[in-house]
Amino acid sequence: MDELDRALIVATQAGLPLVARPYAALAEQLTMSEDEVMARLQGLLNSGMIRRIGAVPNHYAIGWTANGMTVWDVADEQVDQLGALVGALPFVTHCYRRPRALPAWPYNLFAMVHGSSRDECSAKAEEIRALLGAACRGNDILYSTKILKKTGLRIGG
Amino acid sequence: MRELDAVDRQIIDKLQGEFPICSRPYAQVAERLGISEDDLLKRLESLLADKVLTRFGPMYQIERMGGAFVLAALAVPEARYDEVTALVNALPQVAHNYRREHALNMWFVLATETQSGIAEAVARIESDTGLPVYAFPKEREFFVEMKLEARV
Structure with a gap:
């Protein structure tokens, strides 16, 4: 990544221009050619620096009104193998191993589940629990009750 | 809505x-x-x-550029919730922030261009709010794909 890539990130992190030729609009702003903007974006996409290009919905507004962060205290020697299985469940959107913060926080596996109701989320949590079996020593589900901020990445210009 | x-x-x-x-x-x-x-x-x-979409454009994976994403949480006294929300959200490093039902009732993601940016943001939030930040950096990613179809 060079300075021009960085300038392109700063120019697009809030969103793509909503005009017929968005890459030409960026090119004008950054004094590059439209072809160069497109080639650089394609390069960032190919290298994984861009995960995807598209729309980020507010999941509440599109009907997913119950959003639960399920958290699990899983035996250390089994967490990686079980985490991979939990992450492979079709309804889990994010799944990570994270450090515990004892004594306040005993959980080391995090998996996000979503539904139209809390009942739907807790049924999904039950499926995770069944998968974890005896390796799970405790769990909780933290529902979000408000989006306080959702801007995404913002690096300095 | x-x-x-x-x-x-x-x-x-x-x-x-x-x-x-x-x-x-x-x-x-x-x-x-x-x-x-x-x-x-x-x-x-x-x-x-109408805020049905929060963004439209490229989603950057800052870790591939040497930066970091870290999930962090605060236990915010109810009487200070709005004030602390404003302090935390004021930092550009806070990419999103959710209220959740738990003693740790504020959960946010820090996104910084460098690894050391995380510690700086944590220190800044601790000094601005007077509250300890619990940081939960990911140790392993098993799956991420946040794509949900419209249900309404």
């Missing part, structure tokens, strides 16, 4: 990735959806204005 129609739902479901990189990308997508380029642009504008 805005009522979505069938075209809105199509846009939400079909446009969560793979937006084309070509001279007239909206025209290309619009054709696939059976609407005009102009209609697609107007609908995207209004879906963003």
Whole structure:
């Protein structure tokens, strides 16, 4: 990544221009050619620096009104193998191993589940629990009750 | 809350990735959806204005550029919740922030361009709020794909 890539990130992190030729609009702003903007974006996409290009919905507004962060205290020697299985469940959107913060926080596996109701989320949590079996020593589900901020990445210009 | 129609739902479901990189990308997508380029642009504008979409564009994976994403939490006294929300949200490093039901009742993601940016942001939040920050950096990622179809 060079300075021009960085300038392109700063120019697009809030969103793509909503005009017929968005890459030409960026090119004008950054004094590059439209072809160069497109080639650089394609390069960032190919290298994984861009995960995807598209729309980020507010999941509440599109009907997913119950959003639960399920958290699990899983035996250390089994967490990686079980985490991979939990992450492979079709309804889990994010799944990570994270450090515990004892004594306040005993959980080391995090998996996000979503539904139209809390009942739907807790049924999904039950499926995770069944998968974890005896390796799970405790769990909780933290529902979000408000989006306080959702801007995404913002690096300095 | 805005009522979505069938075209809105199509846009939400079909446009969560793979937006084309070509001279007239909206025209290309619009054709696939059976609407005009102009209609697609107007609908995207209004879906963003109505906050049905929070963003439209590239999603950057800052870790691939040497930066870091870290999940962190605070236990905020109820009486201070709004004040602390304003302090935390004021930092550009806070990419998103959710209220959750738990003693740790504020959960946010820090996104910084460098690894050391995380410690700086944590220290800043601790000094601004007077509250200890619990940081939960990911040790392993098993799965991430936040794509949900419109259900309404």
